[in-house]
Amino acid sequence: MIVDCARYLHGRRQGEGPLGVREAAALGDQDGFVWLGLYEPEPGELAEVREAFGLHELAIEDTQTFHMRPKIETYTENDTRLVIVRTARYDDAAEEVEFGEISVFVAPTFVITVRQGVASELHGARQRLELQPDLLAAGTDAVLWAIFDQVVDGYAPVVAGLEHDIDQIEATVFSGSAAPTERIYSLRREATDFYRAVHPLLGVVASVERSSRQAALQPYLRDVHDHLTLINEEVAAQRDLLGTVLEANLSVITVQQTAVGVRQNATMERLTVLATVFLPLTFITGFFGQNFSWLGDHTAGFVPFLVYGIGGLLIPLGVLYFWLRHPGGRKD
Template sequence: MIVDCAHYVDGRRQGEGPLQLDEAAALCETEGFVWLGLFEPEAHELTLVRKTFELHELAVEDAQTFHMRPKVETYDEGVRLVILRTARYDDAAEEVEFGEISVFLAPKFVITVRQGVASELHGARLRLEQRPELLATGTTGVLWAILDQVVDGYTPVVAGLEHDIDEIEATVFSGSAAPTERIYSLRREATDFYRAVHPLLNVVSTVERTAAEPVLQPYLRDVHDHLTLINEEVAAQRDLLGTVLEANLSVISVEQTRVGVRQNATMERLTVLATVFLPLTFITGFFGQNFSWLVDHIGGFWPFVVYGIGGLVIPLVLLLLWLRRGDSRRSR
């Protein structure tokens, strides 16, 4: 879908409303340049754009593929393809959404192909149109505006990830276990974000090195400095999440150890109780048998005391002595 298509001369937009593709291609032969913006175009739309502006088929194929790393490619026709990864933090879902912008750059035209909701460029076009001195530098000025907006969009993502990491960190280092899957999810998002930010340093350095317009050099350096700071922050977040993950696993291990200790203590009490009642059960079961000798020879009060009470007390005393002996051996 064509979002906007405009012709710029001496830093000023010519005419009102978007241009048609044949009209835009014809204006490329005149003064100034054309900026064509596409959002998630269909295959036939990209084919039409490729034929109209005589783009290399491999460049168009790259624009249709969702890349994991930003890059710069130069083709024989003098067209440069710059691929950027965009990012946006979703507060409701507490996750990072990624998009992509493919920029076809030539002296007479700029074609931007956006993929994903996180790749909005309307603000960059409006801001650049309000800076005619930068817009007058040509297509490189447009590339600077796009880079500047993409890098500025990284700042809220860094802040959103930082907030989530602070919450997880506070939970873990307070001694409570945090959901491990949440930490893994945050680390995956930070890794994907790092893959979008870090390779862009090389892209910005290449643009800064090859830009022929002196007026753009300070602005490109500013983008590079801002991007360097974000790259350092994202790398630090990845390292911190690794530390938090290890600490969380340690907290989980401590909790499991505590549960194991409580279970062992419970089993020890049950074992002692079973050990106490085992000889008592044997004595009462033995003397509860209805053998004739037991019935005829054990009668009266003293046989009851000797065989009945004594038969219960003596095993308990022997068991107590055995348990104390075992405790004294373990204490050594």
């Protein structure tokens, strides 16, 4: 889908309404340049753009595939560069980084942007650049700077969102409580994926900065590079911190499991002592509970009851008491 298409001359937008693809390609041979913006175009639309602007077929294939890393490619057709950057947006509820992608065809007479994903909005970049005619007059590299600046500015809320969730987990773990290990793994995976989007972009921006012949753009490209370097360092630190938090969380879980084991051992010890006490008592009562005539003849009366009944219970209890109290009776 064509979002916008306009011709720019001497830093000013020419005309009011958007141009068609064929019309824009024809104007690209004149002074100024054309900026064509596409959002998730159909294969037929890309084929028309390729034919109209003379783009390489491999470059068109790149725009239809999501990449894990930003990159820059140079093609001899129309002296075209293909720059691919990854955009990002943080979903705080799901604690996930949503990625989009922008493929930018840059030639001296045209810029074609192909956006994929919800996190790839460029309308603000176009509007801001149109308000700076001095920069816009520098040509197509100015559009590339505006795109870089928009993408890098979009990284800052992602860093802040990750930082907020990491702080929560860090506070939980270092307070002595265990955090869900799955949540830590998930955040570390998101931070790693985000790092893969940010770190390679440093080389892409540096390459554009070296190749740009517009002196007026150099300070702006350096500014983007500085911001990107700071974000790259923050994301790398977050990823390392999550690794440390994961190790600390596993230590907390180990301590908690050890405490549970100690409590279980103490409970088993008490149950063992109780069973040991009742074992001889059960034997005595079972023995005297047998229906032998001798027992019936010799246990009549109160005194035999005390000797055989109560004494038969107290004697083994006393033996057990002295055995358990003896240093060799049990091992603490």
